Amino acid sequence: MPRPLVLMPGPMNRSVADGLAGGFEVLRLWEADDPDVVLAERGKDVVAVATGGTPIDGAFLDRVPAVQIVASFGVGYDQIDAAAAAERGVVVTNTPGVLxxxxxxxxxxxxxxxxxxxxxxxxxxxxxxxxxxxxxxxxxxxxxxxxxxxxxxxxxxxxxxxxxxxxxxxxxxxxxxxxxxxxxxxxxxxxxxxxxxxxxxxxxxxxxxxxxxxxxxxxxxxxxxxxxxxxxxxxxxxxxxxxxxxxxxxxxxxxxxxxxxxxxxxxxxxxxxxxLPHVGSATVPTRDAMGRLVVDNLVSWFEHGTPVTPVQESADLVRRTN
Ligand code: 8YV
Missing domain, CATH: 3.40.50.720 (NAD(P)-binding Rossmann-like Domain)
Incomplete structure (x- = not known):
């Protein structure tokens, strides 16, 4: 069975890539010579997005039409249009509690x-x-x-x-x-x-x-x-x-x-x-814990159909899928 394809628009804490290795295929968009070409070619196969600070809006999601979940690194997710995601049936998760x-x-x-x-x-x-x-x-x-x-x-x-x-x-x-x-x-x-x-x-x-x-x-x-x-x-x-x-x-x-x-x-x-240069959560142990929670959300979604920490805008969606 092919491994779920996770799109990573920008670099993330190493714990995310480490946690995804083996179970997922990861598409590192920022390393591509031409991200638009890569998205045009492989966007249709993407089933998940793992992201840090990259803005994700409805137009972005339309380029990955099979996406089911956006797993965001951080408790704040104002860079993600979670309402646009919900309209498209896409669950968004964040990393509360661990920081x-x-x-x-x-x-x-x-x-x-x-x-x-x-x-x-x-x-x-x-x-x-x-x-x-x-x-x-x-x-x-x-x-x-x-x-x-x-x-x-x-x-x-x-x-x-x-x-x-x-x-x-x-x-x-x-x-x-x-x-x-x-x-x-x-x-x-x-x-x-x-x-x-x-x-x-x-x-x-x-x-x-x-x-x-x-x-x-x-x-x-x-x-x-x-x-x-x-x-x-x-x-x-x-x-x-x-x-x-x-x-x-x-x-x-x-x-x-x-x-x-x-x-x-x-x-x-x-x-x-x-x-200070936005260092609120910036320690190795805490950022690792945040990265692990990103991975746990993806694993739980693809294994059990339930995210661990969905955001408020995704609550109805999660209820409906269960
Ligand atoms: C991180 C943060 O700086 O969790 C948040 O909302 O602002 C910080 O913990 C940020 O997530 C890094 O991408």
Missing amino acids: DDEVADTALGLLLMTARELPQAERHLRDGHWHERPYPLTKATLTGRRMGILGLGRIGEAIAHRATAFGISVAYHNRHRKDVDYDYYPTPVELAAASDILMIVIPGGDETRHLVNAEVLQALGPDGILVNVARGSVVDEHALVEALRSGTIQSAGLDVFEHEPEVHPGLLELDNAVL
């Missing part, structure tokens, strides 16, 4: 770096300035702070747990109130007004685009620290640069940007911004 602690650790690390200016202090030492003067006292402290979490999902809860251990109080905004002890605010503006740390963990996509705008930043206030470990699209970056420049908020710690890997030049110039 919660890693991303939460990054969020707290970024918060500490931002509040206590740790990267700036390290630069002071490396540049030899310690001999001349001590690093200036930081205006900010984490002590007594109130964190507002925008998007209290699994990662948000892991962050809340850590923040609580730091003695930071926690509140949140989601579309719907959850059965948790943290205070709930019905809008991002109200959450920001009640907080002096705004922690963004909400999914990206059209529904959340620029949810954090000038008004929210104004509400966060001059002692406010913004941390974003979710998607750059959630924040209006022009408004953020303005708010950081004018002192509307105190500082920002960002792991994600609107046009990665491009970073707004205004952010690069600012001393009160700590900038």
Whole structure:
């Protein structure tokens, strides 16, 4: 029996290729001289797509008409049109759960770096300035702070747990109130007004685009620290640069940007911004676990007809096929 043909549009963590070896044939599209020719020739045989950051829309899916499943690497899947996939009967899976602690650790690390200016202090030492003067006292402290979490999902809860251990109080905004002890605010503006740390963990996509705008930043206030470990699209970056420049908020710690890997030049110039190159989940063990979950979804689909972690848009489809 021929092995199921998996299309890989771009390079992925090695654990994916390792896990697929043997049971699947993998078509590495990015290695092709002319991907269009390869798709025209072999697109009809593709039954699965394994993907990281490559955008997948309806037009892409139409070029692989026999595809049954798109297995995405990462918990956020805003680069995939999951509704267009569902219309075509294609299941989409992501990799939730296995990266919660890693991303939460990054969020707290970024918060500490931002509040206590740790990267700036390290630069002071490396540049030899310690001999001349001590690093200036930081205006900010984490002590007594109130964190507002925008998007209290699994990662948000892991962050809340850590923040609580730091003695930071926690509140949140989601579309719907959850059965948790943290205070709930019905809008991002109200959450920001009640907080002096705004922690963004909400999914990206059209529904959340620029949810954090000038008004929210104004509400966060001059002692406010913004941390974003979710998607750059959630924040209006022009408004953020303005708010950081004018002192509307105190500082920002960002792991994600609107046009990665491009970073707004205004952010690069600012001393009160700590900038990381999207490393939230970027450890060998966690990325391996994410890769294994991509493989588990494909294996489970082709062996049992059930994906392990389908996204919400695929839920009806999964119910129908079982
Ligand atoms: C990865 C992420 O950077 O899971 C996500 O949504 O943003 C990160 O864990 C991304 O998946 C890498 O492709």
